[in-house]
Amino acid sequence: MLRTLKDLFESLLQPSGAPAAVAPAHRLQLATAVMLVEVMRADVEMGQAERRAVLAALDRQFALAPDESARLLELAEQQVREAVDFHAFTSALNDQLDHGQKVQVVEAMWRVAYADGHLAAHENHVLWRVADLLHVPHGAYINAKIRAKAAAEAPAVRPPAEPG
Numbered sequence: 001m002l003r004t005l006k007d008l009f010e011s012l013l014q015p016s017g018a019p020a021a022v023a024p025a026h027r028l029q030l031a032t033a034v035m036l037v038e039v040m041r042a043d044v045e046m047g048q049a050e051r052r053a054v055l056a057a058l059d060r061q062f063a064l065a066p067d068e069s070a071r072l073l074e075l076a077e078q079q080v081r082e083a084v085d086f087h088a089f090t091s092a093l094n095d096q097l098d099h100g101q102k103v104q105v106v107e108a109m110w111r112v113a114y115a116d117g118h119l120a121a122h123e124n125h126v127l128w129r130v131a132d133l134l135h136v137p138h139g140a141y142i143n144a145k146i147r148a149k150a151a152a153e154a155p156a157v158r159p160p161a162e163p164g
Contacts, residue, residue, distance in 0.1 A: 024096055029062055031092035032105055033076035034083070035130055039112045041080060042122040053115035057108035090133040102134045103144055110148030117152070 036057055040050040051073070058069045083089070093105060109130065113123040131141040 027092045028096045029058075029064075029072060030076060030079065031089040032061055032108075033058060033072050034079050034089045035086075035093070035105060035109055036112050037073065037076040037080045038086070038130070039109045039123055039126055042126045043113070043116065043120045044122075045116070045120075047116055049115040049117075050112055053112040057111060061104070061108065086130060086133055090130065093134055097134075099136075099140075102136050103140045106131050106134065106136050106141060107144035107148050110145050111151060114148050114152035 033054070036054045040046055040054055043050060054073055055066075055069050058064055058072055059066075062069075064072065079089075093102060097105065106127065109127055113119055113127060127145075128141075136144075
């Protein structure tokens with residue numbers, strides 16, 4: 001897995017104009033990471049909670065090693081800075097995901113938005129736009145939001161204290 005991700009990163013970092021044959025699985029990983037980063041960047045007070053939420057979402061979605069997730073996050077941040085719109089990324093997601101998988105991506109985006117305990121207006125707007133571009137129905141979009149908010153508000157599960 002590490003070798004294939006390394007190949008992806010190298011092919012994506014080729015000079016423009018050079019052909020880049022990116023495997024569909026890698027395109028999907030990058031497109032998902034870009035959508036998560038876009039939500040993270042939508043919060044003016046972007047912090048470590050959002051970064052951790054993006055890394056956790058990448059780990060859940062793709063079962064990557066920590067160094068692979070970190071590198072994918074770096075690449076996604078670079079792509080977001082250079083991108084002029086979401087089309088290439090949402091197209092990759094639309095081409096490769098079914099309805100349920102798209103809803104999972106939207107829910108992961110909501111988890112990033114709620115990672116710091118509040119929802120910024122721009123985060124909400126980005127999520128609405130992306131969900132629309134992914135053809136996620138409004139009901140599924142709202143249900144994903146409710147699940148992510150409940151997860152963010154749930155108390156952290158702590159192991160029981162050892163008797164003493």
